[in-house]
Amino acid sequence: MYTKTATGCLMLLLVYQTHAQSQLRELLEISTANYPELLAKRLETEAAQSQVRYERSDFLPSLDGSYQMVYSTNNNITGMFFPGQILPISGPPVAENTMDFTYGSATSLLMNWSPFTFGKRSSKIQSAKFGQELAQNQESLAILEHQVRFIEAYLNYWAAASMAIAAEKNRDRYQTNLELSKTLVDNGLRPGVDSAQFRSLFVRSKIDYLQAQKSAESFMARVRELLGEDQKEIGIDPNLQRQFTPQVEEPMDNHPLLQSSRSRTLMAAAKKTELNRSLLPDLNFWGTAFARGSAILFEGGFNDPTDGLSFSRYNYGVGFQVAVPILQFARTSKLVQRQNSLISASEAYEMQVERALDKDRTVAKVTLEKALESAALAPEYVQAAEYSYQALQARYDAGLINLNELVQGQADLAKAEAESIKVMAEMWKALLYYAAVSGDMDVFLQNLN
Numbered sequence: 001m002y003t004k005t006a007t008g009c010l011m012l013l014l015v016y017q018t019h020a021q022s023q024l025r026e027l028l029e030i031s032t033a034n035y036p037e038l039l040a041k042r043l044e045t046e047a048a049q050s051q052v053r054y055e056r057s058d059f060l061p062s063l064d065g066s067y068q069m070v071y072s073t074n075n076n077i078t079g080m081f082f083p084g085q086i087l088p089i090s091g092p093p094v095a096e097n098t099m100d101f102t103y104g105s106a107t108s109l110l111m112n113w114s115p116f117t118f119g120k121r122s123s124k125i126q127s128a129k130f131g132q133e134l135a136q137n138q139e140s141l142a143i144l145e146h147q148v149r150f151i152e153a154y155l156n157y158w159a160a161a162s163m164a165i166a167a168e169k170n171r172d173r174y175q176t177n178l179e180l181s182k183t184l185v186d187n188g189l190r191p192g193v194d195s196a197q198f199r200s201l202f203v204r205s206k207i208d209y210l211q212a213q214k215s216a217e218s219f220m221a222r223v224r225e226l227l228g229e230d231q232k233e234i235g236i237d238p239n240l241q242r243q244f245t246p247q248v249e250e251p252m253d254n255h256p257l258l259q260s261s262r263s264r265t266l267m268a269a270a271k272k273t274e275l276n277r278s279l280l281p282d283l284n285f286w287g288t289a290f291a292r293g294s295a296i297l298f299e300g301g302f303n304d305p306t307d308g309l310s311f312s313r314y315n316y317g318v319g320f321q322v323a324v325p326i327l328q329f330a331r332t333s334k335l336v337q338r339q340n341s342l343i344s345a346s347e348a349y350e351m352q353v354e355r356a357l358d359k360d361r362t363v364a365k366v367t368l369e370k371a372l373e374s375a376a377l378a379p380e381y382v383q384a385a386e387y388s389y390q391a392l393q394a395r396y397d398a399g400l401i402n403l404n405e406l407v408q409g410q411a412d413l414a415k416a417e418a419e420s421i422k423v424m425a426e427m428w429k430a431l432l433y434y435a436a437v438s439g440d441m442d443v444f445l446q447n448l449n
Helices: 008-014 024-034 036-059 120-186 192-227 256-277 305-309 329-397 403-438 442-448
Strands: 062-073 101-113 282-294 313-323
Touching: 024 036, 024 120, 024 192, 024 442, 036 120, 101 305, 120 192, 120 256, 120 329, 120 403, 192 403, 256 329, 282 305, 329 403, 403 442
Parallel strands: none
Antiparallel strands: 062 101, 101 282, 282 313
């Protein structure tokens, strides 16, 4: 007779085949969309894209406007107004020292444009592009690593939940044998010690079942944490119970880890180009228009202090400026040497990543092949153990064998069921490992269909 399972999340273990909404693929999509770490990576990629747009906007001219008003003594001399936050000189010289206060005002527009930068702008844009590419590759790598972690956690949960179901079946078998032994003892066909032994084994099987439930709930908590969603129901994907025949192909040379390494090398080279071009001249075109007002009269003194609030002089100007960093070469050369070392280090790291991925792919391929072979034998193992147990139970019912033989047969069946679950889980983990080192999670997901 079957008893009720524990309440809560573990109730799903008995009805998982009816919960299509809780399949692994859907849970993986939710996890990829909601996990905070991946959200942070997406925002970092957006920031890198904004950096590219910012560097490109450097081609546009700048236009700065300002307005100033002062209230000061009229002991000033004439001068030019400098755009920016510099107080203007408010009036002509005066013949005598006086402490009378008057108003002065000024406003200006200053345009600065560098249409030609001798490659400086393009080098900055190129560096920003490689930075964007690096951010995108790091985001792809973070997604891949998270998906591997999530699927591995889900497979652990699936194995633990399946173990709980197997433990429940084993508990129910002990309960059935206990009831049968009581009947045989009551009829004098079996000694009373058989019932006592079956009761002991039945209690132990209930403890094992509770432990299996605890393990499944622990793994579910890990899946819930990686899911990034607290309300979504977590069920068991029935597709994990079947075997598959994957199309194992040589992976493309586009693993996100390798792509990130290459982007880092290219960005380091672009930084070197940017440093070299920083020694080239700066060419700026500028134009300005400004107005000045002062209450001070040319011959000295003033009529009304507020006359300085209106503009009385207007000026315009255009020009260009060429600046050459003559003594910057020595310092910049040190930075170029440093950048050369960084480029060499990045290239060496890239070579190491390639070698490590080649080794991992070889190991993953062999692991997957052996896991598939083991999984193909698992059903036969369980079937043979179940057939043996049923035969032993019939012989025990007929009084042809003792209790120890039946108990051993039941233990062998429980072991076969547990080993079968482990083998199936290892098969899916081997496929996950192969997908991870290939850098393509579709290698795993396409076998869930």
